[in-house]
Amino acid sequence: MANFPKGFLFGTATSSYQIEGAVNEDGRTPSIWDTFSKTSGMTYNGDTGDIACDHYHRYKEDVVILKEIGVKAYRFSIAWPRIFPEKGNFNPKGIDFYKRLVEELLKNDIIPVATIYHWDLPQWAGDLGGWLNRDLIYWYSEYSQKLFKEIGNVVPMWITHNEPWCASILSYGIGEHAPGHKDYREALIAAHHILLSHGEAVKIFRDMNIKESQIGITLNLTPAYPASERDVDRLAAQYADGFSNRWFLDPIFKGNYPEDMIELYKEEIGKFDFIKSEDLGIISQPIDFLGINFYSRSIVKYSEKSMLKWIGVEGPGAKTDMGWEIRPESLYDLLKRLDKEYTRIPIYITENGAAFKDIITEDGKVHDQERIEYIKEHLKYANKFIKEGGNLKGYFLWSFLDNFEWAFGYSKRFGIVYVDYKTQKRILKDSALWYKEVINRASIVF
Numbered sequence: 263m264a265n266f267p268k269g270f271l272f273g274t275a276t277s278s279y280q281i282e283g284a285v286n287e288d289g290r291t292p293s294i295w296d297t298f299s300k301t302s303g304m305t306y307n308g309d310t311g312d313i314a315c316d317h318y319h320r321y322k323e324d325v326v327i328l329k330e331i332g333v334k335a336y337r338f339s340i341a342w343p344r345i346f347p348e349k350g351n352f353n354p355k356g357i358d359f360y361k362r363l364v365e366e367l368l369k370n371d372i373i374p375v376a377t378i379y380h381w382d383l384p385q386w387a388g389d390l391g392g393w394l395n396r397d398l399i400y401w402y403s404e405y406s407q408k409l410f411k412e413i414g415n416v417v418p419m420w421i422t423h424n425e426p427w428c429a430s431i432l433s434y435g436i437g438e439h440a441p442g443h444k445d446y447r448e449a450l451i452a453a454h455h456i457l458l459s460h461g462e463a464v465k466i467f468r469d470m471n472i473k474e475s476q477i478g479i480t481l482n483l484t485p486a487y488p489a490s491e492r493d494v495d496r497l498a499a500q501y502a503d504g505f506s507n508r509w510f511l512d513p514i515f516k517g518n519y520p521e522d523m524i525e526l527y528k529e530e531i532g533k534f535d536f537i538k539s540e541d542l543g544i545i546s547q548p549i550d551f552l553g554i555n556f557y558s559r560s561i562v563k564y565s566e567k568s569m570l571k572w573i574g575v576e577g578p579g580a581k582t583d584m585g586w587e588i589r590p591e592s593l594y595d596l597l598k599r600l601d602k603e604y605t606r607i608p609i610y611i612t613e614n615g616a617a618f619k620d621i622i623t624e625d626g627k628v629h630d631q632e633r634i635e636y637i638k639e640h641l642k643y644a645n646k647f648i649k650e651g652g653n654l655k656g657y658f659l660w661s662f663l664d665n666f667e668w669a670f671g672y673s674k675r676f677g678i679v680y681v682d683y684k685t686q687k688r689i690l691k692d693s694a695l696w697y698k699e700v701i702n703r704a705s706i707v708f
C-alpha cells in the first residue's frame with residue numbers, strides 16, 4: 263500500500279483540438295492542425311479533429327463522468343482560434359465556452375487547470391510564419407492577457423505551454439506535427455520564441471496580480487540512458503539529454519542554453535542570431551510550478567551519421583501500443599534529477615498514460631488491465647519520490663477520454679474512458695473504475 267499526502271491532486275488531462283470538435287462553431291477559425299490534418303498523408307487515415315469527442319457539445323456529460331471518477335482536478339487546453347479567430351479580433355463566444363466549462367467543473371468541486379497553448383495555433387498566425395516569427399510573442403501575450411482578464415480569477419492553475427519540444431522540434435525540425443517543416447534551425451528558432459512567449463505571459467500574469475492563481479509550464483521530459491558503458495555511448499546520452507530535456511530546462515531554470523548543445527548545433531544552424539540579450543532573463547522568470555509529461559525513457563548509442571551524434575536503441579521492456587517502452591523507474595530517476603539539478607518548486611505530473619489496443623468485450627466493458635498496471639507502477643515510483651521528500655503535488659492521467667492522437671489520428675486509445683466515435687458513447691474502462699478507487703483512498707495497493 264502506498265498512501266499519497268492529503269491534498270495530492272489526482273486529475274486527468276486532455277487538449278482542445280484532440281477532444282472538442284465543433285471546429286467551425288461560434289466563430290472558431292482553422293488552426294494549423296485543421297490545415298495539417300486535412301493535408302493528404304499527414305495523419306493516419308486522414309483523420310481530423312473536426313468532430314473528435316464532440317466535447318464542445320457534450321462537456322456537461324463529460325464533467326459528470328469526471329465527477330463520477332472523482333478527479334480533484336481536470337487539465338484542459340484553450341483553443342486560441344476560438345478566442346482570437348482573426349488577428350487582433352477577440353471572439354466573446356469563444357471564451358464563453360470555457361466560462362461554461364469552468365463553471366461546470368467548479369460546480370462539481372473539480373479544480374480547472376488550463377493550458378494556454380496545446381499546439382492548435384490559429385492559421386492566421388501560421389500564415390504570419392507561426393513560431394518562426396518573433397511577432398508571435400506579441401499575439402500570444404494579447405491572447406494570454408485576455409484569458410487572464412476573462413477567467414484568471416476562476417482558474418487557479420495556468421500552464422503557458424504544453425511541451426515546447428513538440429511544438430518546435432517535432433513540428434519545425436522533424437516534421438511529424440503541424441506545420442510539418444523539416445529544418446533544424448527553424449526548430450530552434452521556434453523553440454526560442456515559444457520559451458520567450460512563456461516568459462512574457464508570466465510577466466503579464468504577475469503584473470495582473472491574479473490572486474489565488476499560479477502559473478507554470480509543462481515540459482515533456484525523456485530521461486536518456488547510454489546503450490553501453492562505452493564513453494562514446496555516454497556522450498551520446500549526454501547529447502540526447504540535451505536534445506530532449508536540457509535545451510528547455512536550462513533556459514527556464516538556469517537562464518542559459520546548454521553550452522555543449524550550442525557547440526553541437528552551431529555547425530548545423532549557424533549563428534544564434536535569433537537570441538537577443540534580454541531574452542534569457544525573460545524566459546527564466548520564476549514560475550510557481552513545473553509540469554512534466556512523462557511516458558518513457560530513451561536508450562541511445564553514439565552515431566557519427568547523425569548531426570545529434572546519437573541514435574535510439576530499442577529498450578528491453580514491454581511496450582505500449584505507441585511502441586514506447588514501459589519503464590516507470592525512469593520517472594523516479596527524472597524526478598530525483600529535477601530535484602537535485604533544477605528546482606524544488608512544486609512539480610505536477612501533467613501527463614502520464616498509455617495507449618493499448620482496447621476492445622469492448624461481450625459484457626460491454628473494456629478490461630484494460632495493462633493500463634491499470636502501467637498507471638499503478640508509475641504512481642508507485644511517484645510515491646517513492648514523495649516519501650523521500652520530493653515536492654510532487656499532483657498527477658494528471660493522460661487521458662480522460664480516447665481522443666485524436668495527432669498524426670496517429672484515432673488509431674491510438676489513451677483514455678480511461680472509451681469513446682465510440684460512431685455514436686459518441688462513453689464507456690468507463692476498468693482503469694477509470696480503478697483510478698476512482700485510488701483517488702478515493704488516496705493510495706495504491708500493489
Ligand SMILES: CO[C@H](O)c1c[n+]2c([nH]1)[C@H](O)[C@@H](O)[C@H](O)[C@H]2CO
Binds near residue numbers: 482556557613667
Ligand atoms: C513522448 O510523449 C510526449 O511527451 C507526449 C505524449 N502525449 C503528448 N506528449 C501530448 O501532450 C498529448 O497531446 C498526446 O496525446 C500524448 C500522447 O501521445
